[in-house]
Amino acid sequence: MSTGARGVVLERPGSFRLAEHAPRPPGPGEAQVRVAAVGVCGSDREVYQGSRPAGYVRYPVTPGHEWSGTVTAVGEGVPSSLVGRKTVGEGFRNCQVCERCHAGETTLCDAGYEETGFTLPGAMAPTLTLPARLLHPLPDDADLTAAALLEPAACAAAAALRAAVRPGQRVAVVGTGALGMLAAQLLAASSPGDLLMVGLSPDAAPLAGAFGATRYRTADEPAADNGTFDVVVEAAGAPTTARTCAALLRRGGRLVLTGIPAPGAYGLDPTDLVVRQLEVRTVFGATPEAWAHAVRAFACGLLTPLPLVTHELPLDGFEQAMALVGSGDPGVGKVLLRP
Structure with a gap:
């Protein structure tokens, strides 16, 4: 029937x-x-x-x-x-x-x-x-x-866990889609000293602020603070953003890649990674630990x-x-x- x-x-x-x-x-x-x-x-x-x-x-x-x-x-x-x-x-x-x-x-x-x-x-x-x-x-x-x-939030939680931000550190998130915004909100809960978001449009600035960013700029604005961030999370998956993120990092900084660009994207420079001793971590999907982290944050109101x-x-x-x-x-x- x-x-x-x-x-x-x-x-x-x-x-x-x-x-x-x-x-x-x-x-x-x-x-x-x-x-x-x-x-x-x-x-x-x-x-x-x-x-x-x-x-x-x-x-x-x-x-x-x-x-x-x-x-x-x-x-x-x-x-x-x-x-x-x-x-x-x-x-x-x-x-x-x-x-x-x-x-x-x-x-x-x-x-x-x-x-x-x-x-x-x-x-x-x-x-x-x-x-x-x-x-x-x-x-x-x-x-x-x-x-x-909460599924994209769990992926963002996986990135936040991999980022391992400590209070007071300088953090940047590149990408202002759902993944980037959710990652910013979870990273903000770690009390960074600075949380920059980088996106394509100035229209994203108010929402970025609501999700915990302390500063916002568009990708085409001059980057006077390149080389100063402890941790950068890439959440855009665009062909050039991995290199953009690496440029933001201080020597010995940590890069977490979460977006997946199309094959043939403009990759990271291995010489730059070695000379500046950059640490690169990646995220593909969300483990049970990341899911539990996202659900807990949602349940207590830290993730909205x-x-x-x-x-x-x-x-x-x-x-x-x-x-x-x-x-x-x-x-x-x-x-x-x-x-």
């Missing part, structure tokens, strides 16, 4: 349909979630356009890796107390038994890449069924609209993603959401779909 519920299915690049959605009952160790909101990001647009690297997508697929919702059912072996809880969940489906997983580096799982919304069904549908071990329950009064941004949301659309607005995300309009922040 048809329920009338529908989800997005990408049959192949550029071809999608709204298909009837049949909720999958949770099996042993699984939970079923009623999706409240799902975020749309550049990687979803890559799946839609067909530009996501081979091995990191499998068609047909229901996209949606940034989501929030409420647990509606659990399978055998899962505490029944989870039912009714507001929640978010990790996307990487790690094996839990390889050496990398045992070391806590679950995004580097030796079993290979599998992720919700890319190689496995995602949240652009009324329900999502996934391993319960991936869930991070939220407080009962959590705002599920804001919580839909809601101001980043500019558009909310029903699920049949999927194509419009893709256009908004790729528009380059500075007025477009985070786009959410509501199943």
